[in-house]
Amino acid sequence: MADSKSVKMTDSAAKSGAAAGQAAVGEKTGAAAVQTAGAEKTGAVPTLEVKNLSISFGGLKAVDGFNVVIEKGQLYGLIGPNGAGKTTVFNLLTGVYKPDTGVILLDGKNITGKKTIEINQEGIARTFQNIRLFKDLSVLDNVKAGLHNHHKYSTLEGILRLPSFYKVEKEMNERAMELLSVFDLDKECDYKASNLPYGKQRKLEIARALATDPKLLLLDEPAAGMNPNETAELMETIRFVREKFDMTILLIEHDMKLVAGICERLTVLNFGQVLTQGETSEVLNDRRVITAYLGE
Template identity: 85%
Template sequence: MAILDVNTLSISFGGLRAVDNFNITIEKGQLYGLIGPNGAGKTTVFNLLTGVYKPTEGIIRLDGEDITGKSTIEINKAGIARTFQNIRLFKDMPVLDNVKVGLHNHHPYSTLTGILRLPKYYKVEKEMDERAMEILKVFDLDKEAEYLAGNLPYGKQRKLEIARALATDPKLLLLDEPAAGMNPNETQELMDTIRFVRDHFDMTILLIEHDMKLVGGICEELTVLNFGQVLTQGKTAEVLKDPAVVTAYLGE
């Protein structure tokens, strides 16, 4: 069964139909790309999928479960985690704690247990520390665990955001322009990381990207959005050759 199945998803802001009749089906383990010119509605699709906006029409199914109209928190618990186009880390908290916030709902203990420092506090905190360090190691961030997240260099901040999203143990990971602001070397490294995340965590990934080298290099299938509507969908190589896509990006 498809991990993500979206049917006739639409949203209007006043008279503007920002996303119109959007359909997408993503199979488990796929690396899927969502591309399109600026203002096409890509990030709006992400915001619809994660419950930031409520759709005007349409159904979103995650692993068979209808999550349409649920809150961001419920959708994260159901299994969608995301990163942001403009990095949103917990800047004044250590790198380790950023990941531990991601683990929040998976390693529970009560507030009172925390205040009174009952044995369960030490046990669960130790589990969280170990799990968080495991995830940080994957992204080669374990040495910076005690740094404040805001003090990390840009590329590492992007990685930490992915690490934090993965800590919530999602079924589907949404990456919003992960390569934005990166130089070609960093982009190459990021491509390897994304592929590694897919294989290592057995993850399904949907990403928005403008860097065609990255998209062509790692995405298996693509959906192209233009003016809120799906322009074309299919295998990456074929989509990128489509004259309509070239026109949408470069003009007549």
């Protein structure tokens, strides 16, 4: 069933290079079908379902027929060698790029082709591979910026300092401090974001993403540049976030210790295509994965 659906999508999209995409789909829908069947067994709508997602830049197929199903509450890993298209997948999911073909369903709702801010409001929040904080704003204001769409008052109310301003600002401060204390950043709330040490900047970025109250959190190499201690702490934080906020998390990571430690399922990308996907332990022992990415 899934097979016919995804092929239909490819047809309707009718973009250049779609034919090549179809050929690739033929090989991989096997894996996707297994995934979808799994979802149907539990009966719940998966938090994220991606079918046959493709994009090319010029002649390069950066992502080619990408499929994934992420159940609610899952900690899902996306791994693969450099240039495999992992961050491109994130950019497609968050609307930075528009896919050539494919469908993205968030909680069963089609969000394909929507703008970044709309997708955020639908419930996908992300962090970035190279940290993107609001560097001249305070730590507190970084999180409060994340609360922008959840605690509102108009610009005029803000300028005139009407009662609603004080009320909403108070709510925002409380909510932001709550989030900061989860990440042990509450003492640094007055610091400029750029003055935080590296590890805390990573945490602040996660806190800011969580402030938008997402259904799905995308973490792009959260452990990049961290020492083993910081990585171990980060693993705890990610686990904690999942428990505390009942969050579904998709993360890109090169640190196999972290991936093996916290991810339940994995998808391996290679040259824009899904190499394999499944339970973490199975995937990490897969011959093809070892050859293409992990090494002997």
